[in-house]
Amino acid sequence: MFTLVKNAQEKYPNKNRMIYMDIEGHKNKDGGFDHDLFELQKDFILGFLMQFISEVSMPLGRFKNENQKNDVPDGLNIVPAKD
Template sequence: MRRENFEKAAKDLVSLVYAAEKKEPGKPRILYLDIDGHRNAQGRFDADMLELQKGFGLTFLLPFLTEVHFPLISDRNKNPQRNDVPERLEISHARNEKDHSLDDLYVENFSHTEYQSEVTVYAYLKQVSDFLNRYQELDAEYALLPPEPYDPQNYLLQWRLHMRELMNELFNMFVGGNLFSAAAMTRTLMECCVYGKVLKQEKSARLLED
């Protein structure tokens, strides 16, 4: 993917080949690799993906495979396929060249994400992010308002703060591609909206305390 640098891609490939060997020991393995993005202004591959295909792919990885098919080159292992695949790849002095172009979307900067965004999705997420930041800025104003007569402890403000944190976390989960957690948190948020409406309609101190 375009946001994955050499170190991330190389480690993933080694893990993939290791998993294939464990699943079907000794079976001939053929790797087909697609690369999204990673092109310079002239349309050529950047340094990371050149290294991944040539230096790493043909020198280190090919002995554990029968064939490799990269966008730049295809080759066949001229020796018997090795099956002593390392479980993981350790790279000394790994460089962190991750693309940070999505960082301004986050309410908090969860830099572990590998989420990929197209232009329309980016625009939508930017709208939501702006809304959440404005929503957060309103907290100072809400804190100055006197509590409702039935809510002397100002539980409704705490409820609002709870929902704000839930929305922030839900948004970051979605941007991070953790859709399973995002789905569960969406249900929780919907329940909170219903509970909040009930509390305001009933105007009951007992309900608020419970």
């Protein structure tokens, strides 16, 4: 997803970027999203990527960002949490 946003900025500089995401499966025994897909939506998309897009529509909800940043970093470094 990060690469898609980075490529969109390079191909269409400073244009509004939107993500539409459907998720099939990945449900827990209670019918909610499993940990990984909940974390992807909440922590990665909303917690980090949202600053570089103007809107996202995903199973967790639809969210808008009126202050999209266009200085998308060159790369992304994901490391495991210490706890």
